Amino acid sequence: MFNKLAVKTRLTIIIVLLLIALLVIAGLGLSGMRKANEGMHSVYQNRTIALGLVTKVQNLILDERLQLALGLLDPIPLKIKHQTELVEIDIDSAGEAWSAYVGTELSANEKQLATQFEEAHGNLVREGIMPVVSLLREGKIDEAKVTNEQKLHQLYEPVQRDIAALSKLQEDEARSVYEQAQSRYVMTRDITIAVSLFAMAISILIGWLVSSSITRQLGGEPYYAAEVVRQVAEGDLSVQVQLRQGDNNSLLLDLKHMVEKLHLVVDEVRNNTDTITTAAHQIASGNSDLSQRTEEQASTLEETASSMEQLTATVKQNAENAKHANQLASTASSIAVKGGEVVGNVVQTMGSISASSKKIVDIISVIEGIAFQTNILALNAAVEAARAGEQGRGFAVVAAEVRNLAQRSAAAAKEIKTLIDDSVVKVVAGSKQVDQAGATMDEIVKAVKCVTDIMYEISAASNEQSAGIEQVNQAITQMDEVTQQNAALVE
Template sequence: DITESELQRHTMNGVWGAINKAYCVIEFDLKGNITNANEKFLKAVGYSADEIAGRHHAMFVPKDFVDTKDYREFWDMIAAGERYDGQFKYLGKGGKEVWLDATYNPICDEMGRPFKIIEFATDVTNQRNAEQLSDAVRESQTVIESAKDGDLTGRVPLDGKTGKIAQLCNGINDLLDAMATVVGLVKDSSDAINTAAREIAAGNTDLSGRTEEQASSLQETAASMEELNGAVRQNAESAKEANQVAINASVIAEKGGHAVTQVVETMQAIRDSSKKIADIISVIDGIAFQTNILALNAAVEAARAGEQGRGFAVVATEVRNLAQRSAAAAKEIKTLISDSVDKVQVGSRLVDDAGHTMSDIVSSVSQVTALMSEIATASAQQSSGIEQVSEAISQMDDVTQQNAALVEQAAAAAESLQGQAESLFSAVSRYRVGNESSRTPQPASRGTAAGASKVAKARGASGAPETDWEEF
C-alpha cells in the first residue's frame, strides 16, 4: 500500500513536473544569485544552464537600472519575504528582449525565514508584441488619417514600444517629419516666390521705362557722336596739313642752319688769315726797324770815313728814309689789319650767335614738327576711336532695343510665375505643420526601456512599495 507521505511526495513531484512544463522557473538565493533554472526558462532567454549558473539576476537587467535605488529596494523587499509579481522585460542572450509575466516567491523554512526565491513566469513576448503591434497600427492609422486631412503635427507615441515595432513607429514619425519639412519649405518657398514674382514684375515695369529712356538717350548720343566724329575727322585732316607744313619748315630751317654754319666757318678762316697777315706785317715792321738801325749805323760810319764815305752816307740816308717809310706803311697796314681783325672777330661772334640762334631755331622747328606729328597721329587715333565708340553706341542701341523686348517677356513670365506660386501656396495651405515650417524638425525621441511606464506593481500581504521601474 502507498502510504500517505509517499502519495503526497508523488503528488508534489507531479505538480512540480506540471509546473516545469507550463512555466518558466528560475531559483535565486537571497542575494539574487542564480541557483537553478528549468529548460523552459533557458529556452526563453536563450542561455544554457552553465552560462547563467552562479551569476546574478542583474545579467537580465539593463545596466542603467542595476545601480538604481528601485532595484536595490526590489531585492530587499523579496529577501524580507514579500512576494512580487508583474510583467518584466528580460534581456536574453545577444540582447534579445523577452517579456515575462512573472511572480517572485520567497521560500521560507520551518521558522518562517526566507532562504531562497523561486520565480514562476509565463513567456508573454508574442502577446506583448501583438499588443504593441495592434496599438502601433491603431495609433499609426490615427496619425495617417490626420495627415490625410492636412494635419502633419501628429506623431505616433513611442512609449512602451520596442524592437521592430519601435523602429516602424519611429520610421512613420520620421516620414511625417520629412513631409512636414517639405510642406513647410514649400509654403515658405511659394510665399517667397510669390513675393519675389511681384517684386520682379514691379522691377520689370520700372526697368522697361528706364530701358526706353536709355534707348532714347543712346539715339541722341549716337547723333552727337556722329557730329563729333565729323569735327574730329576735319581736325585730323588739318593736323595732317599742319604737320606737312612743319616738316617743310624744318627742312628749310635745316638748310639755313647749314648755310650759317658755312658762314661761320668762312669767317673763322678770314679771322685766321687776318691774324697771319698781321703776323707778316709785324715781321716787315721788324725788318724796317732793323734796316733803319743799320742805315743809322752806316751813316755814322760814313761820317767817320769823311770824304770817302760821303757816297755811302747818301745811300745809307736813302735806305734809312726808305726803312722809315716802310715802317710807317707797315704801321698803317698793321693798324688797318688790326681794325679788320677786330671787325672780323665781331662779325665772327655775330655769326656764331647767329649759328647758335639758327641751331635753336632748327631744334625748335624739329620739336614743333615732332609735336605736330604726334598731334596728327593722336588726331587720327582719336578719329578712329570715336568711330569705334560710335559703332559701339550703335550696337548698344540695338542691344537696348532687344533688352526692352526681353523685359516685356520677363514681365509676362513674372506674372505667370506669380500665378503659379499662388496656386502652389493654395494647394499646400491646407496642411498644418505647427512650428516646423520655419525650421528643420527635430526627430521624435525614441522610447527607452528605462523610461517606459510601469506595467505592474507589487502585490503582497503587507503591500510592496510602488516604483517607477517596469523592466529588468
C-alpha cells in the first residue's frame, strides 16, 4: 500500500515522523532539564542554604565559647565587657540564622533534630553561656571558670551532637537529591538515546522503503531514467533501456514498450509515407487530367451559359410580347364587350323605333278615320248647301274645301302609312340584322375572351419559363464559377 502512495506523500510521512521523533526527544530533554532544574533549585534552596545556615549557627556557637574563653583567659574589665557583648551578638546572630533555617523546607527528620537542637541550644544559652557572662560582668572570675568547665561542657555536647547531625542530614539530603537527579539524567539519557535510535531506525527504514519504491517504480536510478527520457525526447529511438531482473511494472519498462511502439509507428509511418507518395503521384496525374477536363467543362459551361443568356433574352422577349398581346387581347375584349353593349342598345333602339312606327300606323289609321269622317261630313255639308240653294252656296264652298282637305289628308295619311309600313318592314329587317349582329358580337366577345384567356395563360407560362430559365442560367453561372475555382484548385 505504501508503494501506491505519491512520492510527495511518502516524503511528507518521513518528515512528519522525523518531526514527531524530534518533538519526543525535545520533550524528554525539556522534561529532564526541568526536573534537573527543580533538583538544583531544591539542593540550593533547601540544602545548600540550609547547610550554610546550620554551619553559620554552628560557627556562631563555637564563637560564643571562644569569646567566653578569651574573657576568662584575660579577665580585664574592658575586655570582659567587649567579649561579653560579642557573645550576646553571636547569640542574636545564631537566633536569626536559626530562624532562617527553620523557614526552609524541612523534612520530618530535620524537624525532629531541629526541635532537639532548639531545646539543647536554649539550655546551653540559659544555663551555660548567660550565667558565665553574668559572672564575668560581676567580676567573679573563679566561679565563671568553674561554671564554664563544669556546666558549659555538659550543655554543649548535645548542641554539638544535634548540629552535627543536622549538617550530616543536609549532606545526606543533598546527596539523595543528587542521586535522584543522576538517576533521572540516566533515565532521560537512555530514553532519549532509545527514542533517537528508534527514530533513526524508522527514518532509515522508511527512507529505504521510499527509495526502494521510487527506484522500483522508476525501474532504475532516477538519473538513468532521466537520461533515457532525455534521449527519447531528442528522438533517439536506438536507446537500449536496461531493466532490472524481475521488473514487470516500472517507468523504464513502460518507456521501453513506448520506444518499441514508436519503432513500429515510425516503420508504419515510413511505409505509409511511401504509399502516400505513390498516391500523391497518382493524384497529381489525376489532377492534371481533371484540370484539363475541368477546363474543357468550364469552356463548355461558358458556351452553355452564353446560349442560356441568349435563350433567356429570347424567352424574356417572348414573355414581353405575350404580355403585350395579352394586354391587346384584353383591350379588344373590352372593346368587343362595349360593341356588344352598343349593338344591344341599337337592338333596343330599333325595337323602340318599330314600336313607335306601329304607334304611328295606329295614329295614321285614326287620321284616316278622321279624314274619312271629315269627307263624309263635308259631303253631307255640300248636300245640305245644295239644298239650301243660294244661301248655302258659301257654305258649299267651305264644305268643298274641307272635303278637298280631307281627301288630301287621307291621301297624305295613306302615303305616310305606306312609308311607315315600308319603314316598319325595313326596321324589322334591320332589327333582325341587328339581332344577328348582336349574336355575332357575342360570339366575337366570347372568342376574344377565349383568346384573352389563352394569351394570359401564354403570358403566365412565358413568365414561369423565363423565371425557370433565369434560375437555370444562375445555376449554370454558379457551376461555371465552381468549375473555374475547381480548375484553379487543381492547378
